[in-house]
Amino acid sequence: MRKAYKSGAFTVLMSLMLLVAACGGNNGAATNDKANEPAKTTTTTTTDSGTTTDKKIVFGFSQVGAESGWRTANTTSIQESAKEAGFDLKFSDAQQKQENQIKAIRSFIQQKVDVIGFSPVVESGWDTVLKEAKDAGIPVILTDRSVDSTDTSLYVTFLGSDFVLEGEKAGEWLVDQYKDTTEQVNIVELQGTTGSAPAIDRKEGFEKIIKDHDNLKIIASQTGDFTRAKGKEVMQAFLKSNKDIDVLYAHNDDMALGAIQAIEAAGLKPGEDIKIITVDGIKDGFQAASEGKINFIVECNPLFGPQLMDTIKDVLAGKEVPKRTVTEEGTFTIEQAKEALPNRKY
Incomplete structure (x- = not known):
């Protein structure tokens, strides 16, 4: 009899403890704390046995x-x-x-x-x-x-x-720079990877802004694949084909940095003989701009x-x-x- 009594008391005690725990888990304070928790960095899955992990x-x-x-x-x-x-x-x-x-x-x-x-x-x-x-x-x-x-x-x-907006910002700066001249301004463009969104949109935004300014003319446009090596190669070709280039619009800093090498090798001063507009804002681009080799950078974070x-x-x-x-x-x-x-x- 004494052994049975102890077993029953233990069962009652455990039931009370579980009841208290369950009530405590549903109080208002706990609910409010959970609502203020940051989003979980885990997902909950159900196993074959029905348990969740x-x-x-x-x-x-x-x-x-x-x-x-x-x-x-x-x-x-x-x-x-x-x-x-x-x-x-x-x-x-x-x-x-x-x-x-x-x-x-x-x-x-x-x-x-x-x-x-x-x-x-x-x-x-x-x-x-x-x-x-x-x-x-x-x-x-x-x-x-x-x-x-x-x-x-x-x-x-x-x-x-917003790549279109980036192109527009580049165009707006150019328009402002040449607002007091009617002489033709010859622009060459280093596009990004063909078919990519930034290449398409940055070109669209730029052209949208300059289209109503007859003296601003893109005389050559070619992809540089967003790389320095290709930017240098294409700029070399631009310089050989066009003796009078006033502005370079590059769809990213790396192509512009490659183009700067080509411009300097041709005996010209980037930022002066040829004004340079670029997009991105990497540290190397900022360094070139601080040296006066890039005139305007549109940031892409x-x-x-x-x-x-x-x-x-x-x-x-x-x-x-x-x-x-x-x-x-x-x-x-x-x-x-x-x-x-x-x-x-x-």
Whole structure:
């Protein structure tokens, strides 16, 4: 009898403890604390046995490549931010080839990652693989560059710069510089990778601004693939074919830096004999501007890694996110570049 009594008392005691714990978990204070917690960096899954477990958010990201200082800074920002957020990052370098990106995205789908992100090499040709991701229930986030798909449901959001606006800013500076002259101003243009969003949009924005100014004329335009080596090569060709070049508009700093080498080799002074407008704002570009070799820089901010990780958390938490998020960016003259150079992070 005594042994049975002890067993029954123990059972009653354990029941009371469980009841108290359950009530405590439902009080108002606990609910409010949970509402103020930051977004989780884990996802909850259900096993075959019916139990639930938390695991790290797995993020598959396909980068364009490492063609420029800007891209390197962008990659570092994403990698470091993913680590700080506690994500399991699956990273792939496409080496500027669309087929490599499509292969990487399909690999992410097979690995059943939680989210896919990528910066498209070109605008077109993504619908099939994006539909595969959608059918697999994996949200896709576009970064830096967008796609030209008419079905916007294939991706959740696009986080990046307004490339058309960047081109417009470049054009506005040029118009202002030559507002008091009617003489023809000969412009050569170093475009980005053919078919890429920044190349298309930066050209569109620039031409939109200068089209009503008859004295501003683009006399040559060719891709430099966003690289210094190609920028130098194409600028050499421009200088051989055109004896009177007043302005160079480069779609990124690296091409402009390569072009500067060609200009100097031709015995000309960059920034004086040929005014240079460029886009990006990498540290090497700021250095050239501080030396007077680049006249105007339109910033394109690559350090959006933290913003991307926050967006991923919101998407997985079921929160509504805007279809388009524009990064904050500025412009820099020679004097402004000199002032900002010591604190430039990339």
